[in-house]
Amino acid sequence: xxxxxxxxxxxxxxxxxxxxxxxxxxxxxxxxxxxxxxxxxxxxxxxxxxxxxxxxxxxxxxxxxxxxxxxxxxxxxxxxxxxxxxxxxxxxxxxxxxxxxxxxxxxxxxxxxxxxxxxxxxxxxxxxxxxxxxxxxxxxxxxxxxxxxxxxxxxxxxxxxxxxxxxxxxxxxxxxxxxxxxxxxxxxxxxxxxxxxxxxxxxxxxxxxxxxxxxxxxxxxxxxxxxxxxxxxxxxxxxxxxxxxxxxxxxxxxxxxxxxxxxxxxxxxxxxxxxxxxxxxxxxxxxxxxxxxxxxxxxxxxxxxxxxxxxxxxxxxxxxxxxxxxxxxxxxxxxxxxxxxxxxxxxxxxxxxxxxxxxxxxxxxxxxxxxxxxxxxxxxxxxxxxxxxxxxxxxxxxxxxxxxxxxxxx
Amino acid sequence: xxxxxxxxxxxxxxxxxxxxxxxxxxxxxxxxxxxxxxxxxxxxxxxxxxxxxxxxxxxxxxxxxxxxxxxxxxxxxxxxxxxxxxxxxxxxxxxxxxxxxxxxxxxxxxxxxxxxxxxxxxxxxxxxxxxxxxxxxxxxxxxxxxxxxxxxxxxxxxxxxxxxxxxxxxxxxxxxxxxxxxxxxxxxxxxxxxxxxxxxxxxxxxxxxxxxxxxxxxxxxxxxxxxxxxxxxxxxxxxxxxxxxxxxxxxxxxxxxxxxxxxxxxxxxxxxxxxxxxxxxxxxxxxxxxxxxxxxxxxxxxxxxxxxxxxxxxxxxxxxxxxxxxxxxxxxxxxxxxxxxxxxxxxxxxxxxxxxxxxxxxxxxxxxxxxxxxxxxxxxxxxxxxxxxxxxxxxxxxxxxxxxxxxxxx
Numbered sequence: 004x005x006x007x008x009x010x011x012x013x014x015x016x017x018x019x020x021x022x023x024x025x026x027x028x029x030x031x032x033x034x035x036x037x038x039x040x041x042x043x044x045x046x047x048x049x050x051x052x053x054x055x056x057x058x059x060x061x062x063x064x065x066x067x068x069x070x071x072x073x074x075x076x077x078x079x080x081x082x083x084x085x086x087x088x089x090x091x092x093x094x095x096x097x098x099x100x101x102x103x104x105x106x107x108x109x110x111x112x113x114x115x116x117x118x119x120x121x122x123x124x125x126x127x128x129x130x131x132x133x134x135x136x137x138x139x140x141x142x143x144x145x146x147x148x149x150x151x152x153x154x155x156x157x158x159x160x161x162x163x164x165x166x167x168x169x170x171x172x173x174x175x176x177x178x179x180x181x182x183x184x185x186x187x188x189x190x191x192x193x194x195x196x197x198x199x200x201x202x203x204x205x206x207x208x209x210x211x212x213x214x215x216x217x218x219x220x221x222x223x224x225x226x227x228x229x230x231x232x233x234x235x236x237x238x239x240x241x242x243x244x245x246x247x248x249x250x251x252x253x254x255x256x257x258x259x260x261x262x263x264x265x266x267x268x269x270x271x272x273x274x275x276x277x278x279x280x281x282x283x284x285x286x287x288x289x290x291x292x293x294x295x296x297x298x299x300x301x302x303x304x305x306x307x308x309x310x311x312x313x314x315x316x317x318x319x320x321x322x323x324x325x326x327x328x329x330x331x332x333x334x335x336x337x338x339x340x341x342x343x344x345x346x347x348x349x350x351x352x353x354x355x356x357x358x359x360x361x362x363x364x365x366x367x368x369x370x371x372x373x374x375x376x377x378x379x380x381x382x383x384x385x386x387x388x389x390x391x392x393x394x395x396x397x398x399x400x401x402x403x404x405x406x407x408x409x410x411x412x413x
Numbered sequence: 414x415x416x417x418x419x420x421x422x423x424x425x426x427x428x429x430x431x432x433x434x435x436x437x438x439x440x441x442x443x444x445x446x447x448x449x450x451x452x453x454x455x456x457x458x459x460x461x462x463x464x465x466x467x468x469x470x471x472x473x474x475x476x477x478x479x480x481x482x483x484x485x486x487x488x489x490x491x492x493x494x495x496x497x498x499x500x501x502x503x504x505x506x507x508x509x510x511x512x513x514x515x516x517x518x519x520x521x522x523x524x525x526x527x528x529x530x531x532x533x534x535x536x537x538x539x540x541x542x543x544x545x546x547x548x549x550x551x552x553x554x555x556x557x558x559x560x561x562x563x564x565x566x567x568x569x570x571x572x573x574x575x576x577x578x579x580x581x582x583x584x585x586x587x588x589x590x591x592x593x594x595x596x597x598x599x600x601x602x603x604x605x606x607x608x609x610x611x612x613x614x615x616x617x618x619x620x621x622x623x624x625x626x627x628x629x630x631x632x633x634x635x636x637x638x639x640x641x642x643x644x645x646x647x648x649x650x651x652x653x654x655x656x657x658x659x660x661x662x663x664x665x666x667x668x669x670x671x672x673x674x675x676x677x678x679x680x681x682x683x684x685x686x687x688x689x690x691x692x693x694x695x696x697x698x699x700x701x702x703x704x705x706x707x708x709x710x711x712x713x714x715x716x717x718x719x720x721x722x723x724x725x726x727x728x729x730x731x732x733x734x735x736x737x738x739x740x741x742x743x744x745x746x747x748x749x750x751x752x753x754x755x756x757x758x759x760x761x762x763x764x765x766x767x768x769x770x771x772x773x774x775x776x777x778x779x780x781x782x783x784x785x786x787x788x789x790x791x792x793x794x795x796x797x798x799x800x801x802x803x804x805x806x807x808x809x810x811x812x813x814x815x816x817x818x819x820x821x822x823x
Contacts, residue, residue, distance in 0.1 A: 050739040075636075078635070096747060127540065130536060130537065130540065131532065131544035135534070135544075193615060193621025202607075203607075204606045205603060211602070212603060217457055220457060229483070233457060317502040328738045329738055337506060339502070359481055
């Protein structure tokens, strides 16, 4: 476990407090990050149904999952072993049985089937069928929407969580530096991706890395006109723009980071786009502080780039931290017009002002922490369009770091 | 795109045929593997809602997704650009708007809102809220269960798909060999995981690797008593049992592989467990052929290991191939009692007879293709408990391959 039992108990207390406000007596948690947050449970078992059950008048939650994963629950959580309920394997990906029927049976057995039961309606791991099977199995319960209840509790990080994100950021710097070193004419995209992965998982000599919730995204050339393509096994060509988005991850805590590199002198329009986006990002980092609303950040960005005739339709960023695939975002705060969330110290965001045009794009991002008086970036790497004009020999890519230049201070 | 347009059209034809049998007129596909199978679309954009719409009397499907991903859809699919419908960014992870409302509007506009509309009820990317929002937005439609409709079409692979899995298998051999070389007393688990990732993504000089749908799973010591733990940054200790499950992946096609290694001479009970499981696996590989039922494989395995007093409660394997996180299994055939699927040539399975006891486990698996007369394994690596008795110097791990021994033939 990454935190002491007292920390988990405090999180459970806050969860129950929020449940009470929403009139939820029993909360069924299927988001792997929320399960981890409240119990410590950590395994790649979320591809089968599993959940944590928080009951208003029980000290400990219950874990319900596949039989072969129960040992993992015993090893990685603070729960008493009698609170771990394994379900038989015939429920796994069956066309006739559904784990939520098993869950309904358990809830009956422990006398919780006539209560107001909250479910995470919008989580990847609570499918439409989960909902139907649960309603069918619990005819006397009132099913209620408990979406994002725990996610909102995760918004402000403890100091220990901040330390974990700082470690993740260290890994993100190493991985991004490696990527910027390696991307070059004639190098295969997959070979760069491989070194990014290796850096992400090795971490440092002091601490190892965990798998990020999203794989490295590094579309090149025309593919940079869209942010979520991965890589090919084609070699980079002279003139390519490559956008790179990745995260370091430490014990499921993320610090995402995006940069862009041009192989060869970029066209003026690309250099201008880059300069404007970076100016917009810097303007945001200058103005962010506790007490302002999330949407004000976006407004600052939009104003800055509009001076150059640019617009951005997509959100500027989002709250991030602890997570599992397929997303490192927390699905609570989005930095965009209409989001009135007031910033507070130790909230953590990924600000990613990417702009994608018809045949190229530019991204430069920062993961930030709201401090007492402003904000600070987790990683330290220059914010700029990196340009590689003299192509390096393919074998020796160790000469590049000087190209990265000095670290800008926020 | 990995296949020619004609191949995609043929898949659409089969999809419509299956829709007709089930009385589905419009199929909303949210499973990223099914979207890829029918359109070629490939991006890490499934963390926001997206779908492919197959309509019984339209030649081409429609893609509906986030605006910034639309360029990716234009680049990676065979669809006409007018069949690509981007939704505005304010629908992304919003607490007030839902992309399925947008989808409902599109369906109204194209006159499809009063039809029988199939949805994938049990897919990770079709949440309970998706279902509710869709029902709410389409009051005149009949919503019907289209779960696994496309998955079942994926069961028998084309020869080109088999070639892709063979490439994935080549990568799985390289990654597993690297892992078996590296696992050693004093080596950090994360450093082994890092080299596995690197091998998976680099692939070979001829072709690069893609990200597998599941990260390497390599629990050690007592943690080997459960299969889905990942890694720590602790070093391995003498006496550790390490189970390693990983896959090679080529253009989203997987070939999973599991092996187990003991650091030091294993206790007799572990050696016996390993020998029995391998004997059971070999017995299965001997008997598998077209025409038998899936459940007969498991029955052979159970009979073989029962001679030694062993039982296995979890399924023996499952259909696999094309997929995205969080699972490389196809969620159709499970090799277990009750599964009556008759085996046919070019079905592909992962047979993973892992057994997990209270404080240790053993896994040895094979990915297989059903041939005309029997079956063949995709990878070639000895099936045995690997034992490292003489610990190697930490820096030079290149001397190990001779320990891996000769390749067994099936």
